[in-house]
Amino acid sequence: MTEKLEIHRLTKAAFAAFGNVIEADPSTMRLINGGYTERYHALSSPQVIGEPLPIIFNIFRSPPRPFPYEVTMMERHPFASQSFTPLSGHPFLVAVSEDVRGVPGKPRVFLVGPHQGINYSPNVWHHPLMALQATSDFLVIDRENPQDNYEEFFFPEPYLLEEPRL
Numbered sequence: 169m170t171e172k173l174e175i176h177r178l179t180k181a182a183f184a185a186f187g188n189v190i191e192a193d194p195s196t197m198r199l200i201n202g203g204y205t206e207r208y209h210a211l212s213s214p215q216v217i218g219e220p221l222p223i224i225f226n227i228f229r230s231p232p233r234p235f236p237y238e239v240t241m242m243e244r245h246p247f248a249s250q251s252f253t254p255l256s257g258h259p260f261l262v263a264v265s266e267d268v269r270g271v272p273g274k275p276r277v278f279l280v281g282p283h284q285g286i287n288y289s290p291n292v293w294h295h296p297l298m299a300l301q302a303t304s305d306f307l308v309i310d311r312e313n314p315q316d317n318y319e320e321f322f323f324p325e326p327y328l329l330e331e332p333r334l
């Protein structure tokens with residue numbers, strides 16, 4: 169029987185073991201530009217481990233995932249963080265797992281709002297980008313040479329994701 173995954177609300181605390189939430193957190197706000205701009209300061213920062221390769225800005229464009237969706241695999245980037253910030257005004261899903269003796273445990277799924285982004289810490293198991301509602305663009309900040317910064321794992325049994333109620 170395919171195990172169903174619940175979808176959780178994304179909070180800083182709930183996501184802390186996996187990375188940071190990028191959102192206008194009032195506790196980080198500083199007024200700048202003569203009071204015309206609210207700067208939400210240092211919400212996260214890109215990390216590169218080992219070879220000091222460039223941190224790069226990318227755009228990922230993805231159609232929405234079909235539901236019900238089977239989560240068959242997870243991946244991770246051992247040498248760098250990877251952030252996703254929506255540019256198209258749609259929410260998206262992230263699935264992350266604790267590392268259990270070198271492989272991902274049961275995924276935890278979070279609904280990310282259209283005004284939120286996330287930054288995965290290096291080596292955090294996560295599922296590839298899961299867009300919702302419509303083909304969406306995401307600003308992705310990660311490390312150059314992605315091809316040698318990628319590890320994947322396929323679960324013996326897939327997990328089932330139902331369409332989130334938005």
Ligand SMILES: NC(=O)N[C@@H](O)C(=O)O
Binds near residue numbers: 243250294295297314
């Ligand atoms: N492969 C790639 O660059 N994308 C994944 O890392 C992802 O997290 O979507």
Ligand code: NI
Binds near residue numbers: 243244250
């Ligand atoms: Ni990734």
